[in-house]
Amino acid sequence: MASTQASKRPEPAGRGAISFWRHRGARNIAIQAVFLVAVVAVIAYFYNNMIRGLNELGLTFGYRFLGLEAGFAISEGIAYQPSDSYARALLVGIVNTVKVTLAGIVAASLIGLVVGVASLSSNWLVRSLARVYVEVFRNVPLLLQLLFWYSAVILKLPPVRQSVEVFRSFFLNQRGLYLPRLIAGQGFSSWLWFAGLALVAGVAVYFGVRRRLKRLDRPGFPSLWALGTTLLIAALGWFLVPHPPLDVDPPVLQRFNFTGGMHLSPEFAAILLGLSVYTGAFIAEVVRGGIQAVDRGQSEAALALGLRPWAVMYLVVLPQALRVIVPPVTSQYLNLAKNSSLAVAIGYPELFNVGTTIMNQTGQTLPVFTLIMACYLSLSLITSAFMNWYNRKMRLDER
Amino acid sequence: MQTSPQGALPPSTRPRLAPASLGRWLKENLFNTWYNSLLTLVSLWFVWVAISSTARWAFATARWEVIPANLTPLLIGTYPRGQVWRIWTALLTVAFLAGATAGTAGGRGKRVAAWVAPLALASLLFPLRWPTRVMLGAAVALVAGGYWLFRGKRRLWPWLAGAWFFSFPWILFLMWGIEGSGAMPRVETSAWGGLALTLILAMVGIAASLPIGILLALGRRSSLPVISWCSTALIELVRGTPLVTILFMAHLMVPIFLPELRIDKVVRAMIGLTIFTSAYMAENVRGGLQGVPKGQYEAAMALGMSGPLTMLLVILPQALRAVIPSIVGQFISLFKDTSLVAIIGLLDLLGIARSVIANPRWLGLQAEVFLFAGLIYWLFSFTLSQSSRRIERALGLTKPS
CATH class of the missing domain: 1.20.5 (Single alpha-helices involved in coiled-coils or other helix-helix interfaces)
Known part of the structure; x- marks a missing residue:
């Protein structure tokens, strides 16, 4: 060559x-x-x-099967009936994949940030616990963890009538997690006006403060000002509107099952738990490495200026560490999205799971595979486009 | 939260600390500020709850008898019991190589003993049969022997890397056997299973993906656009796809694409794993190739070497050396990823664990079986990741911290 x-x-x-x-x-x-x-x-x-x-x-190669009637049921997701087409079934799978991926990204980032910072704590016990967490969960296969959470933890929870209760509104049982849901109340439409006003005011404040700071050449947080304004107006509207804009819809135990509220299926709960705990361990390592990569002089200088330790962390070290942290964390997010396909082992109907069902029914192996791969590839491409944009934005502008 | 001070001064100039007393250590490390004291108390409560409830479950509720009853299938699947010596031979080969690697990497004797001693102890404590104990003892002896023979012989590491590479076909040969021979009859892959299958899949995946990965990396860096585009497309396509999809594809598509060859399930899984790992391996190798300074090419050219010769004799050896740690990392993640073959119905460690649970006799013992399988995965993966750090340091790729 x-x-x-x-x-x-x-x-x-x-x-x-x-x-x-x-x-x-x-x-x-x-x-x-x-x-x-x-x-x-x-x-x-x-x-x-x-x-x-x-x-x-007796089959012909092609994508024409997508318009045919699917004929199989999907346990959860957007509106879908077995009489809908295969294309609709695939769409349900895609939405479910995106749902679990987004939820997993939020949860894994939180876990990773907390554990990563904790593994650099000056407290020996906290530090050790964080290390144990990382070393345990990152060295065991994700599939095994998923099966464990699903079959050894969630399905072993008590039956519906003996649910684990938290604050009389969260119910945990072998059919999943039931939690209260917020629904639009009587005053919702009038409150929306306030919400819109709040958003506009927030944007205006953001640009106003930013311009003023630029003119004075002073550092500051225009986004905090904007957020504060928005929240203030929105909260004001909440109390001014005669009827409560949002109602709480709690799950209520009926004869055999709960009605109302929000329901997370055991499959969703298991895959979310597994993905976020596993990816969280990897993100924690990235966060730890990123913080350690910030020059010690930075935190020493900040301490010398009299900043409190937490302020040193949040105002000086973390913003600089973010530059190092974001690229590897993005690839962890991608891994999480790809790993969500393991949900096929516990029966959560995501893209791959629905895809294999369609493959079994139609015999169109290659077309379905290309569709699945195209979905995951576009996911990767979008993410890497974002990563490139972020890297360009965060590039150090040296004077 | 405060970051802990570390390595601010070289050890020699660091002031000698007063001999620490327990009270002092507690004050400095657990109760130095009010919020740290609070965190300590909360963590202590958490640790107490976690340990006490786990212990209550493990000693009172759990039915551990499922593990010894199924230990043999979990470890070797349905491999013919009379041929188990072949697996032992493979294990002893690996034990010797592991010891030798620890020796060349400059591991301390104490550390090696710390890894081996629990194994030896466990083999004595757990109710194993005597032949098993003898073989485990031999494995421990070979680790120690390899360690003593190769201790401090750093210059032998290229030979050792080669020996690792060639141990894979040797182990495959042992497992497979010879068609029609009396002493070592052919054992079909359908009989392979358990931990042995998991390890073999990981080894085959790495050994086969190394040459393919090198070719793909060279292809991606090629100046010929067609070759470079094709390599890049293949690499990115595979890296953007989940492993389950690729395994399923190998499982379903290989028989469709090659209907004449009857390729069995295990080999198809190997093909899938190899395709998947090759793409990642290519990126690792590419990183190593980029790390070779330009002067090396120029020097080789000045000596009148041709392009392929330069690559083979000058560039690749340097690039591959830098890539060894990431190959070990790849091996670790592949080792964990092989568990996905359970989804396509192979009986690897996880597959056997699932089939044990499906047995009505062991109904409802998911936690026990999965925890045991998880412990085995964890032991291998953790040991490997710890030793890969040492290998990295021994190769002089990172500065000792």
Whole structure:
């Protein structure tokens, strides 16, 4: 295989005089042509075999099956009936994957941040607990952890009538977690006006404060001012509106099951727990490394200025550490998204799970695989686009 | 929360601390500020609750008899019992190499003993049969022997790396056997299982993906656009796809693509794992290639070496040396990832664990079985990650901290 360096050699003089295979330009083209032909030949061979196999089964290759009736039930997700099409079933899977991924990212980031900071604590016990957490959960396969949470913890919870209660509104049992839900009340539409006003005011305050700070050349937090304004107006509206804008809809135990409130299925709870605990351990290591990468002089200088230890952490060390932390954490998020496909082992209907069901029913293995891969790939591409944008934004502007 | 001071001064200039008393240590490390005292109390309460409830479960409720009853399948699956010596031989090979690696990497004897002693102790304490105990003892002896033979012989590490690489085909040969031979009959892969299968899948994945990964990395860096595009596309396609998808694909698509060859389940899983690992391996190798300074190419060119020769004799050896720690890291994550083959119905450690639970005789013992399997995974993975740090230091790739 020719390397990058080979092209830097000077072109031999008098190219007409040398034989064909000594001429690098021609040789390169020949190599690539042979390579391309070989790749195409292998793919064509595979494709041919596949088409022949499909024909023997009486199937034709293509994506036309997507419009057919799916005919299988999906246990949770957006509105869907077995009479809907395969495309709709796939969409349910995609939404479920996105749902568990987003929830997992939030939970894993929180765990990772807390444990990562804790593993640098001056408190020996806290530090050791954080180390034990990281070393235990990152060295055991995720699939095993998922199966453990699902079959050995969540399904072993008490039955519905003996649910574990917290504050008489959270109920944990083997059918999952029931929690109160906020629903729009009578005054919701009038409160929306206040909310809109609050948003506009917040944006205005943000740009106003930022301009003022820029003119005075002073540091400050325009986003905090904006957030404060927004929350203040929204809260004011809450009390001014005659009817409460939001009502609490608690889960209520009926004869056989709970009604009302929000319900997380045991499958969702297990996959969320497993993903966030596992990825949290990796993120904790990244956070720890990022904080350690900040020069000690920074925190010493901040301490010398009289900042309190927590202020040193949150105002000086963490903002600088973020620059180091974000790229590896993004790839952890990607891993989390990809790992959500392990939910197939416990029956949570995400993209891959729905995809395998469709494959079994239609026999269209390759088309379904390409669809699944396209979904995950676009997820990766979006994430890496974000990462590049962030890296550009956070690049140190050196004077 | 305060960050702990570490390594501010070189050890020689660090002031000698007064001999610490227990009270002083407690005050400095647990109760130095009011919030740290609070954190300590909360953590203590948490530790107490966690340990007491776990202990109550482990000693009163748990039915551990499921583990000894299924220990053999969990470790070796349905491998013919008369042929178990072949697995032992493989294990002894690995034990010797592990000891030798610890020796060349400059591990302290005490540390090696600390890893081996619990194993020896466990083999005496747990109700194992005597032949098993003898073999475990031999493994411990080989670790120690390898360690003493190779102690401090740092220059032998390239040979050792090669020996690790070639131990994989040797172990495969041992497991597989020879068709029609009396002493070592062929054992079909359908009989492979348990921890042995898990380890073999991880080894095959690494050994097969190393050459493919090198080729892909070279291809990605090639100046020929067609080759470079194809390599990049393949690498990114695989890295963007979950392993389960690739395993399923290998499981379902290989028979469709190659209907003439009857490739069995285990080999298909190996193909899937190899494709997956190759893409990551390629990125590791590419990192190593980028780390080789330009002067190396120029020097080789000045000596009149051709492009392929430069790559083979000058660049790759240096790049691969820098990549050894990430190969070990790859091995660890592959070792954990092999558990996914349980989803496509292979009986690796996790697969056997699931089938034990499915047995009505052991109904409802998920926690016991999964915890045991988790402990085995953890032991391997943790030991490997600790030793990979030492190897990294011994190769002079990171400064000792």
